[in-house]
Amino acid sequence: xxxxxIFSTLAVLSLxxxxxxxxxxxxxxxxxxxxxxxxxxxxxxxTTVDVNAIGRDNMVFVIDRSGSMDWDACESNNSKRAETITxxxxxxxxxxxxxxxxxxxxxxxxxxTVPLETNNTAQxxxxxxxxxxxxxxxxxxxxxxxxxxxxETAALEQSxxxxxxxxxxxxxxxxxxxxxxxxxxxxxxxxVEIITAGFCxxxxxxxxxxxxxxxxxxxxxxxxxxxxxxTVKTEATGFVxxxxxxxxxxATE
Numbered sequence: 001x002x003x004x005x006i007f008s009t010l011a012v013l014s015l016x017x018x019x020x021x022x023x024x025x026x027x028x029x030x031x032x033x034x035x036x037x038x039x040x041x042x043x044x045x046x047t048t049v050d051v052n053a054i055g056r057d058n059m060v061f062v063i064d065r066s067g068s069m070d071w072d073a074c075e076s077n078n079s080k081r082a083e084t085i086t087x088x089x090x091x092x093x094x095x096x097x098x099x100x101x102x103x104x105x106x107x108x109x110x111x112x113t114v115p116l117e118t119n120n121t122a123q124x125x126x127x128x129x130x131x132x133x134x135x136x137x138x139x140x141x142x143x144x145x146x147x148x149x150x151x152e153t154a155a156l157e158q159s160x161x162x163x164x165x166x167x168x169x170x171x172x173x174x175x176x177x178x179x180x181x182x183x184x185x186x187x188x189x190x191x192v193e194i195i196t197a198g199f200c201x202x203x204x205x206x207x208x209x210x211x212x213x214x215x216x217x218x219x220x221x222x223x224x225x226x227x228x229x230x231t232v233k234t235e236a237t238g239f240v241x242x243x244x245x246x247x248x249x250x251a252t253e
Contacts, residue, residue: 049158057100057163060104060165063084064084064172065081065106066172084224085128088128088228090221093125095124096232103127105130105143107136110139139175141174145183166194167231168195168196171201172201188212194207195213
């Protein structure tokens with residue numbers, strides 16, 4: 001059993017001075033998670049370790065650009081793609097310094113738009129603002145597999161220290177669902193946290209497995225921004241997150 005490390009309340013507080021006020025996104029399951037419990041990486045060793053990367057936080061955006069993202073969002077006349085762009089460009093400038101961030105677009109195919117690196121805000125903003133769609137399929141499984149490979153490479157470089165997160169925005173069922181299920185099962189044996197916004201999509205998604213992943217039903221830009229805020233790292237040790245009302249308490253008191 002895997003327990004993702006999500007810190008919605010502290011993330012919102014830390015960014016409150018910078019980001020516009022937004023409602024907390026609705027999480028589909030009432031779950032209390034002990035943040036001290038997580039899987040270790042499988043035993044892998046690298047002959048080269050980047051000492052400057054020890055303890056680094058890593059995040060890869062996996063963003064749906066399939067044709068359905070051009071359809072109207074469920075609570076506005078804007079397209080789901082336009083609202084996703086707004087949410088990403090609102091959040092990206094406030095990602096903490098030193099965080100390594102990558103960006104993958106997917107539709108029928110996937111594309112590594114921005115490699116997993118630090119100090120790449122300009123590249124991330126450019127990737128997010130690209131409103132070109134890719135008509136056809138929704139091959140989410142292939143995109144997640146590649147994103148996870150990026151995080152595994154980072155883990156080798158930094159001796160498995162730090163945090164590793166996949167942040168997914170998608171609006172539908174994956175066409176490669178078998179590959180997706182198999183990939184997620186493999187990822188859930190590692191410390192990689194899978195955090196998904198089902199944009200204008202209900203809870204019946206393969207990625208909605210409350211014991212292993214975090215899945216949010218997002219219906220508007222504010223919900224997307226709230227989810228993105230929740231991915232910002234805070235100190236994990238000794239805290240418990242109650243997703244029912246996103247109250248953070250010190251479990252050691």
